[in-house]
Amino acid sequence: MAKDSKVQSIAETIVADSPETLVESDDQTKVQPKDKSLFNFARNKVRGWSRSTQFVIAATFILGLTMFFVGDLVSERVKSAALQSAAEAGALYMEAFLEPYVQEMNERSEISQESIAALDQMLNTSSLKRHVESMKIWRPDGTVVYSTDKSILRQTFATDEIAGALGGHVVTDLEDLSQDENRFERALNVPLYEIYAPLRDGKSGKIVAVGEFYERADGLEKEIAKVRGQVWRVVGTATLAMLLLLFFIVRRGDAIIQQQQVALRSRVIEQARLHSKNAMLQRRIAKANQEFWKINELTLRRLGADLHDGPAQLLTLILIRLDDLADQLEACAKLPGDREIYESIRGAAQDALREVRDISRGLALPEISELSLREELALVAGRHEQRTGSKVELALGELPGDLPLPLKICIYRFVQESLNNAFMHAGGAGQRIVADYRNRLLSLTVCDSGQGFEVAATPIETDGRGHLGLAGLRYRVESFGGSFTVESELGVGTRVRAQFRR
Template sequence: MEKDARAESKNQAFTAQETESPGEPAPVCEVAGNGIRRTRIGGQARELSRSTQFVIVAAVILGLTMFFVGNLVSERIENAAVHSAAEAAAQYMDTFLEPYVQEMSRDNALSAASVQSLDRLAESRSLKQHIVSIKIWRADGTVIYGTNKAITDRKFPLDEITEALKGNVVTDLKDLKEEDENEFERKLNMPLYEIYAPLRDSRTGDIIAVGEFYEKADSLKREINRVRQQVWVDVGTATLAMLTLLFFIVRRSDKIILRQQVALRMRLQEQTRLHLSNAELQHKMATATQEFSRINELTLRRIGADLHDGPAQLLTLILIRLDDLAENCSAVDQESLETIRGAATDALSEVRDLSRGLALPEINDLSLEEELQLVAQRHEQRTGTRVTLTMGRLPEAAPLPLKLCLYRFVQETLNNAFRHANGEGQVIRAQYVDEVLNISVRDGGPGMAQDAMLLDTSGRTRLGLAGLRYRVESLGGLFSIDSSASGTSVNAQFKL
């Protein structure tokens, strides 16, 4: 009836499922609610300390492991106890049964006298305290003797006695099977365990029958439960001890990790503060450098204008007055006046050259290529020498401080090439590769002495090199000089 009720309830549930729409999705609110619950649970789990999270995970893993270990040990102990009890009971029963079955080696049956003797043995008080039922099986599966006379001379399947016919003692502490030959024992309503033991011929040792008997299992079950309880107590105690030890170890490690995290967080904050401070300082330095470059150019322009409007005009006036004096001078004074005129003319020319060199043209709207062509052209016009330009691909646009720096760099190095190498082999090379701008000015002169490239002594040449280096490095560039007997190359490199 119970099985029918369960089957009917399953059928009703299946019918109810079929009445629903198979393609209808779950309600949106239900899906959202599940997602919110999972998020909330995940957030609560993350809020726990590492030691608590570890104990929870370790408890689950170690608990499952110990559960399987406890089950395995309990099962092994139960099997060992049952088998040991069965071996002892089999030895005990063999002593009583084997003398009565020796005649089966000749007739394959029991005589009436043997049956009566077995009945008296089964009814004896000493045996009945432990053994409640006895059966003797023939090798073909026929019960030739049984406490339950209703199954005597009946044949049953050989499944029960197969192992015993091979010489093994077989025992079972589980519930009795739903078979006719166990009906008498099931009606006793008490815990039993059945034992199958081979019965042998006393002369040859051959198995001539199988003895089956049912022994009361009350004391055995109590002993097994006691041992099983002890096993679980030991397993639980060991598990709890391991969890406690692991908890304190992980808790100590967690405290160390927390202290290190606090220290690292403080260091990170300090590093962040220093990084921001350095970035601010770098920004101020870059701004100051650009402002200094602008002010420097304005100063140079003002000096150039002052030279043009001051000394140049005075020298021009001197030359005019000398022309007036020359008309009224004697032949002896004429030679002195010519000497003064030549010196004044040279001074005026040099002042004008200095003025033109200090005053930059308007280069803000020029590209780098046009700027390099302009500075080379002006140098050629002023010195009468030739400058070769070798230019690769250059950036389309560049900031004004960089343009001013490049103009002054090329202008000063070309002046040095004209002054020290007589303008021989003057070459300007410029290329832009992998976001790096390389500018170099080379001449074909005899090169520079090693001490001439030092920047720690005075002198016009060294002051010019120092100014070039400071100008390039103030914009974050790299400055270098390569000099040999075949010429000198002054290089500047900027990462854009």
């Protein structure tokens, strides 16, 4: 009661201190439990879904994200390939139309007025006007020597595309018209893409200028959009097909797993039921065994009492009457001739009385309810020494102070029968009782130094009395939940051990 009161007092103290702790905590501390509850709610919600649903959601996210990057990469590659193809076609235009007009730049780095006029006239032709909206010719230093927009002539601009073209590459760009030299092209307000191509000297092959075309991108953008749509349809169809295939595979596996879980759960329930039933039966068997040994002890006591009160008393009366008869015969001087017969009858009666008393004493268990285990072991050893005239050594360690009476009776009978076997089969040589109690395990061992026997080759349940005694000891010990072992070695001796977990 005092311990319960102390626990209650501590609980009341914690409850009383809780409001102050909540008041002193900051806002973050107050919000955290809510966040945790939302997280736990979401996690429990997801756990409540089937495995196939969880897989579809996860696979849709992962596979969809992967396919998005794949589709975007393929689309960019298609766009780059289309632009490159258009750039190569534009480069052919430049080589065919512009290179004749830049041959003079190998000598004076300028284009003559006649060439400029010819280029303007060529750009205004209907066949080229359908594709090219603007055109420029650059010197290697970034100066515009020809342009559809005459306002930027002889101006110098720094562009990376010119550097790439001077390296012998065809450079194209679909979207970047934000530079200062593109004011005219931006004003056209039509989709354009730039093509930069090197213009070479016809004799030496040296790059003398860079030509730039601005072509309309309407058709190219439509083609790119068409190809991109085809790519995305293929990627989407493949993704959907993979998701559906994986979904059906996972769904089938999930169904198999659920069936196995149901079967396993039913088996576990059945196993638990059988285990519970088995444990109940074992408890009943143990209880029945204990009741049997109690009844057996009562029967033995009754037999001992009957022998003591019946035949023993009659034999005592016979001896008394024989002594009275001997006195009467001696008084009449009729006994001397029959002295030998009288003594033989009286000796036989005394022997019978002694055996009946020994049997009665062995059947009737002495009162051990008030004795400790140490005193009980000393008692059974002393009675064995008194009855057999042999010596029993005691090696008693720390022993429990209180044991239930049925277990004390079991221990008494175990030691008594083991000592009887040691005296019968080993002549009482090296009789020793060892008892100890450690880690809640009570261990009792009865040893002798006789000839021993082969335990594996000699079954306990045989017709010999000694082995029947061992079988009875095993049943008695195991009925109290203990373990019983016999160890024997030829020429060394025998050890009989009983252990009880408490």
